[in-house]
Each structure stands twice: as C-alpha cells, then as structure tokens.
Amino acid sequence: xxxxxxxxxxxxxxxxxxxxxxxxxxxxxxxxxxxxxxxxxxxxxxxxxxxxxxxxxxxxxxxxxxxxxxxxxxxxxxxxxxxxxxxxxxxxxxxxxxxxxxxxxxxxxxxxxxxxxxxxxxxxxxxxxxxxxxxxxxxxxxxxxxxxxxxxxxxxxxxxxxxxxxxxxxxxxxxxxxxxxxxxxxxxxxxxxxxxxxxxxxxxxxxxxxxxxxxxxxxxxxxxxxxxxxxxxxxxxxxxxxxxxxxxxxxxxxxxxxxxxxxxxxxxxxxxxxxxxxxxxxxxxxxxxxxxxxxxxxxxxxxxxxxxxxxxxxxxxxxxxxxxxxxxxxxxxxxxxxxxxxxxxxxxxxxxxxxxxxxxxxxxxxxxxxxxxxxxxxxxxxxxxxxxxxxxxxxxxxxxxxxxxxxxxxxxxxxxxxxxxxxxxxxxxxxxxxxxxxxxxxxxxxxxxxxxxxxxxxxxxxxxxxxxxxxxxxxxxxxxxxxxxxxxxxxxxxxxxxxxxxx
Amino acid sequence: xxxxxxxxxxxxxxxxxxxxxxxxxxxxxxxxxxxxxxxxxxxxxxxxxxxxxxxxxxxxxxxxxxxxxxxxxxxxxxxxxxxxxxxxxxxxxxxxxxxxxxxxxxxxxxxxxxxxxxxxxxxxxxxxxxxxxxxxxxxxxxxxxxxxxxxxxxxxxxxxxxxxxxxxxxxxxxxxxxxxxxxxxxxxxxxxxxxxxxxxxxxxxxxxxxxxxxxxxxxxxxxxxxxxxxxxxxxxxxxxxxxxxxxxxxxxxxxxxxxxxxxxxxxxxxxxxxxxxxxxxxxxxxxxxxxxxxxxxxxxxxxxxxxxxxxxxxxxxxxxxxxxxxxxxxxxxxxxxxxxxxxxxxxxxxxxxxxxxxxxxxxxxxxxxxxxxxxxxxxxxxxxxxxxxxxxxxxxxxxxxxxxxxxxxxxxxxxxxxxxxxxxxxxxxxxxxxxxxxxxxxxxxxxxxxxxxxxxxxxxxxxxxxxxxxxxxxxxxxxxxxxxxxxxxxxxxxxx
Numbered sequence: 001x002x003x004x005x006x007x008x009x010x011x012x013x014x015x016x017x018x019x020x021x022x023x024x025x026x027x028x029x030x031x032x033x034x035x036x037x038x039x040x041x042x043x044x045x046x047x048x049x050x051x052x053x054x055x056x057x058x059x060x061x062x063x064x065x066x067x068x069x070x071x072x073x074x075x076x077x078x079x080x081x082x083x084x085x086x087x088x089x090x091x092x093x094x095x096x097x098x099x100x101x102x103x104x105x106x107x108x109x110x111x112x113x114x115x116x117x118x119x120x121x122x123x124x125x126x127x128x129x130x131x132x133x134x135x136x137x138x139x140x141x142x143x144x145x146x147x148x149x150x151x152x153x154x155x156x157x158x159x160x161x162x163x164x165x166x167x168x169x170x171x172x173x174x175x176x177x178x179x180x181x182x183x184x185x186x187x188x189x190x191x192x193x194x195x196x197x198x199x200x201x202x203x204x205x206x207x208x209x210x211x212x213x214x215x216x217x218x219x220x221x222x223x224x225x226x227x228x229x230x231x232x233x234x235x236x237x238x239x240x241x242x243x244x245x246x247x248x249x250x251x252x253x254x255x256x257x258x259x260x261x262x263x264x265x266x267x268x269x270x271x272x273x274x275x276x277x278x279x280x281x282x283x284x285x286x287x288x289x290x291x292x293x294x295x296x297x298x299x300x301x302x303x304x305x306x307x308x309x310x311x312x313x314x315x316x317x318x319x320x321x322x323x324x325x326x327x328x329x330x331x332x333x334x335x336x337x338x339x340x341x342x343x344x345x346x347x348x349x350x351x352x353x354x355x356x357x358x359x360x361x362x363x364x365x366x367x368x369x370x371x372x373x374x375x376x377x378x379x380x381x382x383x384x385x386x387x388x389x390x391x392x393x394x395x396x397x398x399x400x401x402x403x404x405x406x407x408x409x410x411x412x413x414x415x416x417x418x419x420x421x422x423x424x425x426x427x428x429x430x431x432x433x434x435x436x437x438x439x440x441x442x443x444x445x446x447x448x449x450x451x452x453x454x455x456x457x458x459x460x461x462x463x464x465x466x467x468x469x470x471x472x473x474x475x476x477x478x479x480x481x482x483x484x485x486x487x488x489x490x491x492x493x494x495x496x497x498x499x500x501x502x503x
Numbered sequence: 504x505x506x507x508x509x510x511x512x513x514x515x516x517x518x519x520x521x522x523x524x525x526x527x528x529x530x531x532x533x534x535x536x537x538x539x540x541x542x543x544x545x546x547x548x549x550x551x552x553x554x555x556x557x558x559x560x561x562x563x564x565x566x567x568x569x570x571x572x573x574x575x576x577x578x579x580x581x582x583x584x585x586x587x588x589x590x591x592x593x594x595x596x597x598x599x600x601x602x603x604x605x606x607x608x609x610x611x612x613x614x615x616x617x618x619x620x621x622x623x624x625x626x627x628x629x630x631x632x633x634x635x636x637x638x639x640x641x642x643x644x645x646x647x648x649x650x651x652x653x654x655x656x657x658x659x660x661x662x663x664x665x666x667x668x669x670x671x672x673x674x675x676x677x678x679x680x681x682x683x684x685x686x687x688x689x690x691x692x693x694x695x696x697x698x699x700x701x702x703x704x705x706x707x708x709x710x711x712x713x714x715x716x717x718x719x720x721x722x723x724x725x726x727x728x729x730x731x732x733x734x735x736x737x738x739x740x741x742x743x744x745x746x747x748x749x750x751x752x753x754x755x756x757x758x759x760x761x762x763x764x765x766x767x768x769x770x771x772x773x774x775x776x777x778x779x780x781x782x783x784x785x786x787x788x789x790x791x792x793x794x795x796x797x798x799x800x801x802x803x804x805x806x807x808x809x810x811x812x813x814x815x816x817x818x819x820x821x822x823x824x825x826x827x828x829x830x831x832x833x834x835x836x837x838x839x840x841x842x843x844x845x846x847x848x849x850x851x852x853x854x855x856x857x858x859x860x861x862x863x864x865x866x867x868x869x870x871x872x873x874x875x876x877x878x879x880x881x882x883x884x885x886x887x888x889x890x891x892x893x894x895x896x897x898x899x900x901x902x903x904x905x906x907x908x909x910x911x912x913x914x915x916x917x918x919x920x921x922x923x924x925x926x927x928x929x930x931x932x933x934x935x936x937x938x939x940x941x942x943x944x945x946x947x948x949x950x951x952x953x954x955x956x957x958x959x960x961x962x963x964x965x966x967x968x969x970x971x972x973x974x975x976x977x978x979x980x981x982x983x984x985x986x987x988x989x990x991x992x993x994x995x996x997x998x999x
Contacts, residue, residue: 375618376615390651395647395648395650395651396643396644396647396648397644397648401644401647402576405684406579408684408688409579409688409691409692412685412688412689412692413692416689416692416693428685428688429685432681432684432685433681435677435681436674436677436678436681439673439674439677440670440674443654443670443673444670446654447658447666447669447670450655450658450659451658451659451665451666451669484576485576485577485578488576488578488579489578492578
C-alpha cells in the first residue's frame with residue numbers, strides 16, 4: 001500500500017494556532033514587564049479571544065490533517081461557546097487579580113486560554129487520539145487553575161481533588177478508547193463506524209463482555225467530566241474551592257467539552273451498533289438513569305446549600321441531566337437542542353457566576369444569606385442575578401426556558417415516533433417535576449436579595465469588566481429567549497455535520 | 504391590518520414599566536401618577552374594543568382584531584398570533600379596569616415604590632397577553648411571565664407570612680404549568696403539520712384517540728384548575744390572598760382566577776370533546792364540592808380577608824359547576840357572567856377590606872362592631888357589595904348564579920345542582936353574619952373613635968365596580984349579546 005501524506009490544510013486551524021500563540025504572548029508579556037502590567041494583561045487576553053473569534057468566522061468550514069480535523073457546524077458552534085465562556089470567565093476575573101493572584105496574572109489568563117485551545121481542538125477532532133489529547137489539554141490547565149489560590153486550603157484541596165479525579169477518569173476513558181481501537185482497528189471515528197458495522201459484533205462470549213466494558217469505561221470517563229452521577233462528587237468541592245471564575249469556566253466550558261466528546265464518541269461512534277446487535281437504546285437507558293439521577297440529586301441537594309457556589313455546582317449537575325435528555329433523544333432535534341441549551345446556559349450561568357465572583361471579591365463571602373437586602377443597596381447587581389436565576393429555572397420569556405422546551409420537545413418527538421424510546425417520557429416527566437424543585441432554590445436567592453427588610457451593608461457598583469460580563473449575560477438571556485431564530489437555525493445544522501443520522 | 508390594538512394592550516404596560524424604571528427613585532408621586540396614567544391607556548383601548556366589537560363583530564363567533572400569525576420561532580413553527588372573541592373581550596375590559604383601579608388603590612404603598620409599580624405594570628402586560636394569545640406557546644409564555652411579578656409583589660409588599668405565601672403561589676402554579684407544557688408538546692407532535700395554533704389544534708385534539716385526549720385533557724385541567732382554584736387545588740389561595748397587599752389581592756381575585764376558567768373555555772374544553780363528555784360529571788362535582796366547602800370554610804373565618812378569600816373558592820365553584828354542564832349554553836353563559844361579576848364584586852370587597860385595614864390595622868371580625876354608625880358611607884358601600892356577593896337580585900351575582908342553576912339543572916344531576924343551591928344560602932349566612940358583626944351592634948368608642956371615613960380616592964376606586972355590578976344586575980342583555988355567538992359556537996364545538 002502506498003502511503004499518502006494527508007492534506008494538512010493548516011489554515012483551517014488558524015484560530016487555534018493564533019490563540020495558542022496568543023496565550024504564550026500573554027504569559028511572556030506579564031513576565032517581560034516584570035509583572036507590573038496590572039490588568040492590561042487581562043485585557044490582552046480578552047483581545048486575543050475576540051481576534052480568535054473573528055478569525056474563526058473568516059476561516060469557515062473545511063477539514064485538515066486527513067480526517068482528523070473538521071471545521072464543521074458542530075465545531076464552529078461549540079468553538080463559539082468555548083470562546084464566549086472563556087471571555088466571560090476572564091472578564092469576571094479582574095477583581096480577583098487585584099487581590100489574590102497579583103504575581104501570577106499572566107499564568108492565570110494564559111492557562112485559561114490554553115484550556116480554551118484544548119476545547120477548540122477537541123470540538124474539531126474526529127479521531128480518538130487527537131480527541132483525547134484535546135480533552136487533556138482542556139483539563140490539565142484547569143487542574144492548575146483550580147488550585148490557583150496557593151495559600152487557601154480549600155483551593156489547594158480543590159486542585160488536588162480535581163487532579164486525582166480528572167486523571168483517573170482520563171485513564172478510564174483511554175482504556176475504553178483502546179477497546180474501541182481493538183474492536184475496529186482504527187482511531188478515525190468515521191472509519192470506526194464503518195468497521196464496527198461490517199464486523200457484526202454480537203453480545204456473545206468474550207466480545208460481549210468487551211462491548212459492555214467498552215461502554216462502561218467510556219461512560220465513566222466522560223461521566224466524570226460531565227459530573228453525571230454517580231461520578232459527580234468532585235464537583236461541589238472543586239467549585240467551592242476554585243477561584244469563582246474558574247468554577248464558572250468549569251461549569252460551562254469544560255462541560256460543553258465533555259458533551260462534545262460524548263456526542264462524538266458515544267452518539268456518533270457507537271451509533272452503528274444500531275443494526276446488528278445493539279441499539280443506542282441499550283446504553284441509552286443506562287445513561288437515561290444517570291440523567292434522571294442527575295436531575296433528582298442535583299435539584300434536591302441544591303436546596304440544602306448555604307454556599308452559593310456549592311448551590312450552583314449542584315444546579316449545574318442538574319442542568320447536565322436536562323442536557324442529556326436532548327442528547328439521548330438520538331434525533332436531529334435532540335442534537336440541536338443540546339447545542340442550543342448549552343449556548344443559553346452559558347449566558348445565564350456565566351452571568352450568575354460573574355455576579356458571585358464580583359460579590360466575593362468585594363465582600364469575601366459566598367454565603368447566600370450575605371446577599372440579603374442586596375436589591376436595595378445594589379439594584380443592578382441584584383436584578384441581574386434575579387434574571388440569571390429565573391433563566392436557569394426556566395421561566396419564560398428567558399432563554400433558559402426555550403432551551404428546556406427544545407430539549408423536552410426533542411425527547412417527546414423521539415418517544416412518539418419509536419415505541420422503544422418510551423422511557424424518554426419518564427425522563428421528561430422527571431425533568432419537569434424536578435424543575436419545580438429547582439425553582440425553589442433559585443427563587444430562594446431572589447428571596448434573600450429582594451424580600452429582606454433589613455439593609456445590606458454592601459453598596460456595590462459593578463466595575464467595568466464585570467459590568468461588561470453581566471451585560472453580555474443579560475443581553476444573551478433576553479435576546480435568545482425572545483429571538484432564538486438565528487442560533488436555532490445554526491444549531492439545526494449540527495446533527496447533519498455530526499453525521500450520526502445514518503438513514 | 505389597522506393599528507395593532509391587541510399588541511398595544513400588551514406592550515403599553517411593558518413600555519410603561521421601562522419608563523417607570525427610569526424615573527427617579529424618590530419621586531413617589533411622579534411614579535404613582537405616571538404608572539396609573541399609563542395603565543389608563545390600555546384600559547381605554549379595552550373599553551373601546553368592547554364597544555367596537557359589540558357593534559361590529561358580536562354576531563359572529565370568529566376571531567376579531569386578529570394580528571398575525573407572524574412566525575416567531577420558525578423551527579418549531581411557533582407564531583405570534585393574537586385575536587379576541589366574545590369570551591376574551593369582556594375579560595380584557597375587566598383586566599384593564601381592575602389594573603387601573605388597583606394602581607389607584609396602591610397609592611398608600613410607601614416603600615420601594617418604583618419597584619412596586621414597575622412589577623405591577625409587568626403583571627398587567629402578562630394578564631392582557633394571556634387573554635389575547637392564540638398561539639399556545641405564546642399563551643404559555645404570558646401565563647408564566649405573570650408569575651414573576653406576582654411573586655415579587657406578594658413577597659416584598661405582603662403581610663407577615665409573605666415569603667411563604669409568595670413561594671407557595673409560585674411553586675404551586677409552576678407545578679400546574681409543567682402539566683400544561685407536556686400537553687403542549689403532545690399536541691404539537693400530534694398535529695400535522697406541527698403547529699401550536701389554538702384554533703387549529705381544536706381539530707387536532709378532537710381527532711386524537713380517546714386515551715390521548717384524556718391524558719391531554721387531564722394535564723391541562725390540572726394546570727387550569729390550580730389557577731381557578733378548583734377544590735382540592737385551592738390551598739395556595741388563602742395564603743396568597745391574605746398575605747398579598749390589597750391591590751394585588753384585587754388582581755388575584757379579579758383576574759388571575761379567571762385565567763384558569765378562561766383557559767378551560769379557550770383551550771381544553773373545545774379541543775377534547777370526547778374526554779370532556781366523559782369527565783363533565785366529575786368536573787361539575789368538583790364545582791359543587793367547592794361551592795359548599797368554600798362557603799362552610801368562609802363561615803368559620805375570623806379574619807375578614809380570609810373570609811373573602813374562601814368565598815372566592817365558593818364562587819369559582821359556581822363556574823366549575825357551569826363548566827360541567829357542557830350541553831347548556833345558558834350555563835356556560837352563566838359561567839362567563841360569574842367570572843365577570845366575581846371579578847367586580849370580590850375585587851371591590853378586597854379593596855374595601857384594605858380600606859378598613861389601613862385605618863384599623865386589624866382585619867379580625869370580632870374586633871369590630873357598630874362601625875356602621877361611625878363610617879356610614881364606607882359601611883353602605885361594603886354592605887352593598889356583601890349583598891351583591893350573596894346574590895341579591897338586581898346585582899350581577901344574582902344574574903350569573905341564576906343562569907348557572909337554570910342551565911345546570913337541565914344538563915346535570917338534579918341532586919347535585921340541588922345541593923349546590925344550598926351554597927347560596929350558606930353564602931348569605933356568612934356574608935350577613937360578617938355584616939352583622941362588623942357594622943351592626945355596639946360601637947367601641949374607645950378603640951375605634953379615631954377611624955376616618957373612606958376618602959375620595961378610595962371611592963373613585965370602588966365606584967366604577969359598583970356601577971357595573973348594578974348595570975349587569977339590572978340590564979344584563981348587552982353583556983349577553985356580546986358573548987352569545989361565541990358561546991354558542993363553543994358549545995357546538997364541545998358537543999362534537
């Protein structure tokens with residue numbers, strides 16, 4: 001066989017390359033100016049993200065490195081989310097830099113950018129190994145970021161915990177991927193689909209055991225990244241200990257990356273099992289149980305939290321449960337609804353975390369009760385937080401509602417067309433019921449801010465970068481709640497590009 | 504298409520809210536007058552709609568002043584589609600009137616004034632939206648939008664247990680809404696091509712299999728019944744009513760409860776005729792239970808506001824009884840009359856209880872006595888509305904109850920209707936007992952010597968409600984003509 005060099009097409013990778021170089025620039029700029037740059041380095045990082053976004057738009061669709069690197073609608077959509085989440089995380093970090101990490105600003109912002117690069121690679125790769133490397137590039141900077149407050153026990157604990165759990169789950173994932181390679185003889189996901197379909201594997205004997213193990217290992221590996229129960233225990237501790245913007249970035253960026261990995265490996269790669277032995281249903285129900293557990297556990301435990309970061313951690317566990325409903329619908333509507341969901345979730349959740357981060361910087365507190373009376377002393381901050389909470393709770397006309405509606409619609413559609421998927425009705429039912437629980441703790445924050453008769457001791461005026469992030473969040477939550485059309489249209493291209501619809 | 508009248512009903516309050524938000528915080532009078540004047544505009548538009556509709560469209564069951572359908576979210580085929588007919592027109596006018604009245608009654612709010620009036624205008628927008636929406640998704644959006652300002656209004660300006668009452672109201676209603684959401688999704692995927700147009704869904708719904716009809720019908724019933732509230736879903740109501748500030752109670756009783764019954768008439772009743780037929784007895788039974796239960800509980804109340812709140816349960820029970828009598832145009836007409844009349848009367852009663860509470864700082868019935876001698880005008884008005892509430896002939900309550908009973912008697916089990924009629928007697932009992940203990944008897948000069956008479960602003964707020972109560976009571980024909988064609992059409996649809 002003659003070996004052909006694949007077409008590299010490096011230009012299609014320009015956004016990633018640029019952002020990678022820019023991250024190095026940010027780090028060295030801080031070093032080179034003897035760490036006296038102040039927040040300039042932060043603005044530099046923001047600028048880099050904006051420029052990357054512009055390059056991304058002009059790069060357009062295409063592929064490079066053979067079939068390893070795809071710039072398809074899926075990649076483009078999720079890259080927008082990663083850039084946005086990164087932008088908002090950095091925007092809400094400015095207060096932080098002044099107080100606690102004065103001497104490491106460059107590394108801090110640089111690491112966020114590196115992690116973003118990893119996510120972008122991940123969403124473009126269509127090959128198991130490069131996908132894995134993208135995932136590692138995403139998480140390794142986050143280990144460091146979680147432990148960034150060196151003197152803070154909680155932060156160090158968070159870092160170590162995240163490192164151990166992250167490394168462990170990566171190992172599981174890698175083990176699962178190796179099985180997949182063994183079964184199919186390739187790491188190219190598209191080729192893998194074909195090979196798996198041709199070999200007609202059956203649930204018999206050793207092969208059956210290997211199949212089951214593969215699915216379990218993949219599920220556990222990605223489940224950890226998604227903090228899907230029972231792999232969720234690390235999330236609240238890590239969120240609580242990490243710097244707040246990092247927790248925000250974890251909850252949106254890293255979660256979106258996990259979803260992409262899930263979509264690519266599980267939904268797309270394993271879908272070919274459809275014909276001979278296995279339907280997606282076989283492991284779909286299993287994931288469905290985990291999703292139901294996520295919604296119930298996340299929403300119920302969040303009610304009991306006093307610390308707002310822990311509450312948001314449990315809320316994000318629950319939100320993944322909702323997203324998985326869309327994912328498990330295994331239809332076109334489902335995949336677009338997942339993309340739309342995470343897109344709107346970005347605005348609401350990053351916005352909420354921006355408020356939390358700002359509040360923490362000024363007052364040093366993350367307790368929900370210290371928000372008491374905030375509506376009178378800092379009306380804009382409180383109003384923004386209230387809107388984000390309502391969007392997360394799924395109250396119309398905010399974007400969070402539309403996202404939930406979309407996800408549920410996808411599931412009901414699938415359940416209605418194929419009787420094998422009737423379990424999706426139960427999942428939707430659980431999702432709807434637990435969303436009533438969810439309202440309780442989201443409304444509790446509003447209650448604390450608005451209903452208290454005592455005056456808050458804090459009079460907070462948002463500073464420029466934090467104000468910008470909050471405004472982006474507000475605009476996103478309102479705009480895409482009232483006029484979701486362009487994003488929905490974009491998202492509706494994703495399933496076809498993922499190629500998991502065979503017929 | 505002319506001027507978008509219906510959209511302006513929704514968006515003028517929203518614009519008003521934005522205007523109020525940008526007014527200086529400490530200029531209380533400016534904020535109060537601005538928001539009241541803004542709310543006058545939709546009120547006048549809604550009155551004009553009644554007038555215009557009466558002369559132009561009242562003979563026809565078709566939707567009038569239709570706007571759209573404009574595609575809103577094309578991927579899900581969700582439309583911006585507004586229109587009104589004989590059942591929404593009077594409720595729009597009621598909403599417009601009660602909103603302005605409530606804003607006028609809110610002038611004694613003296614803290615966080617700006618937020619209060621902004622939330623109130625948002626509430627008005629949501630209510631108007633529910634009554635004009637013809638796309639089910641849009642309907643749902645307005646239905647939910649309204650919860651948020653309501654939550655804040657009860658939670659910030661309410662009584663001592665306001666936090667509990669506010670979250671209970673919010674959670675309870677949201678719990679109902681999720682059932683509506685499921686029904687919406689089922690309807691959406693059953694219709695071909697997928698649509699959420701309420702008028703088109705009537706065909707979809709009635710073509711569904713019986714079991715699917717039942718599922719959708721029951722889900723929608725739960726959502727609407729919680730709002731009405733139908734016994735046994737009523738437990739949020741006493742809490743919300745008692746803790747809410749006066750003006751919010753007026754809106755709750757006057758408009759929000761009507762949204763439940765409106766939803767039934769607009770959406771689920773004509774959509775699932777088969778399911779409706781097999782459940783109509785049980786619906787009427789729930790109504791009958793509510794009538795008697797509400798009246799009995801009212802009798803036991805020591806708190807004036809709680810008494811009025813439970814009387815609402817009883818009065819909405821009449822509506823449910825009528826809604827169970829699906830074959831009778833008369834009963835359904837009575838139901839509409841009862842909705843409007845209850846809005847006027849109970850709204851006024853809440854206003855009047857608020858007037859007394861502002862002065863006496865208590866609502867305990869036993870604390871009063873002989874107020875009639877000290878406050879003759881106030882007592883006169885209060886007795887007037889008490890009489891209206893117990894169904895005295897010549898006032899709107901009598902007309903509606905009479906129509907409901909006549910209609911229901913021919914359409915439903917005679918025993919059940921017979922028992923329900925006892926509710927009228929019980930209604931008279933608790934109202935008269937209240938009148939006797941508060942206004943008659945010995946006057947405690949030492950304690951209540953300082954009470955002042957009802958002032959001009961307060962008279963202005965209840966005056967129009969009084970006039971309308973009398974008008975409908977004496978000459979109900981115009982209101983009947985306004986709705987007749989639509990209601991006949993509805994009954995035909997239910998009989999499919």
